[in-house]
Amino acid sequence: MDDRPIADRWQDIVQHVKEEYLSETQAYPWIVGFSGGKDSTVVAHAVFEALLSIPPSRRNRPVHIVSNDTMVESPLVMAHLDSVTTLIEGAVEGLGLPMTVARTKPDLDKTFWVLLIGKGYPSPNSQMRWCTDRLKIQPTSTYIKDNISAHGAAIVVLGVRRTESIRRMQTVNKYENLRGSNLNEHSSIAGAYIFRPILELSTDDVWELLGSFPAPWGGTHTKLFQLYRDAEGGECPVVLSKDEAPGCGTKNSRFGCWTCTVVEKDKSLQGFIDSGQHAYKPLVAFRDWLVDIRNDPARRSAIRRNGRLTFDLSGKHIPGPFTIQARREILERLLQVQSEFGGQLITDDEVNLIHKFWAMDLQQQEGLANV
Ligand code: SF4
Known part of the structure; x- marks a missing residue:
């Protein structure tokens, strides 16, 4: 356990992100999975700060901040995501950062309503969870794959933390140190590598960071605190593979789709x-x-x-x-x-x-x- 003050540990994280960004051996685009939740906010924050500390002439790697809209997202979470991504977009433009803010969505013929009401799919449950792949995994994977086709590979930057859940920890441990670098190969997308800069942070660390440092794109993280307080807890993280999908639609994922019939109670x-x-x-x-x-x-x-x-x-x-x-x-x-x-x-x-x-x-x- 790292007992140093949070400001020192934060500096290390930003420095680590900066070094990784400047690394020439893995000069592929970065795709930051941004759900608007606490963990991905900290990651986007670290990437933003790292980029600001690099001279413009060396900011050569494109960075994509990508959020997914399932089209049945909890309206309050969506409103928060919209306002933060608008702020990020404005700051990126003003500061001339090599960042693209993107939003993915399921294909029209694969949305929750089109499948449920149009084709009559029974409301999803734990035995027949037809939604996660179509609403979450496929849209983000398509964005990553498009970048892999254009650049040969892509690096997905995720706010995964070791202490987040037992299931996620198992996934983290399974892919640890695969390439003898800071990156791990993605379990199901060939050409995608995962970079997890906040792997060792605890939940308390994340809240402390969000409370200590204002958002670099302007404003504070106060709304995020409010959102979590009102929603009483966990989040539905960025889901990229079926390995990670059990976290979606469980009692731990309180920021999932508002229509989620997989959970017993919303x-x-x-x-x-x-x-x-x-x-x-x-x-x-x-x-x-x-x-x-x-x-x-x-x-x-x-x-x-x-x-x-x-x-x-x-x-x-x-x-x-x-x-x-x-x-x-x-x-x-x-x-x-x-x-x-x-x-x-x-x-x-x-x-x-x-x-x-x-x-x-x-x-x-x-x-x-x-x-
Ligand atoms: S939150 Fe529920 S409805 Fe939405 S994709 Fe996950 S399991 Fe399906």
Whole structure:
């Protein structure tokens, strides 16, 4: 354990980031995974400070600050992410730093609503968690892979910490020192290397840092403190592979999607409601209803999307997707919740695609009925 004052340890972290940035053996672009949570904020902060300490003529490596929008992100978390990334963008421009601020999203035909309401996928649960890969892993991985195609490789800078969770620690230990450098090969993206500059910080260290040093892009980290206080705890970190995905949609990930039916109870929105933000009540009620109707046989089709009746090994019938009628009911309720809430919960493009999928499914059903 490092007992030195936090300011000294912070200096070491920034120096380490600076040396790594200037390293010529691994001169690939950096992609900083930025969820807006405490850990990735500290990492972005360190990268920012390191770049500021390097003369402009030597700032040759491009840095991307990349956040992902699942399109069902908790609205308060999204508002925070929007305001911080806008500040970062402004500071990057003003200071002439070689940084790009980017936002990734799932493909339109893979969003939570298009799959649930358009195709009738049953609300995700721990056995059938179809969402993490499509909403989180694929969008960020595509961004990384595009950079690997353009530059031969890419270095992903993550706010992973050894003490964060047992599962993450196992992942960290598994890939330690793979290349005899500060970098580790990514477990599933060829050409991606991981750099983890705050690996040894504890949660208390992270809060102490955020409380001690103002954000280098302007403003303070006060809103972040408030967000955590109201959400009562943990965060949904940047998820890049299935190895790390168990942290998503568990009781530890209170900053996940507001629609998350994998968790038993939504803790983050409930935390915001408990701290006086009553506008989120209809969202929590809607999410709870999605959990309740999941296994209602009247709302599920007997056959699966491939047109077949399916049974598991014990002979138990596995129901198919939500019926078109149930999907209509879900969309109607969602639009009602959206108007009560007064903020966008589903986009027009998603609604249009949902109608297209319904039309296709109805056509297919009519075709089957006429056989
Ligand atoms: S937070 Fe929940 S709904 Fe969102 S991707 Fe993770 S498991 Fe799926």
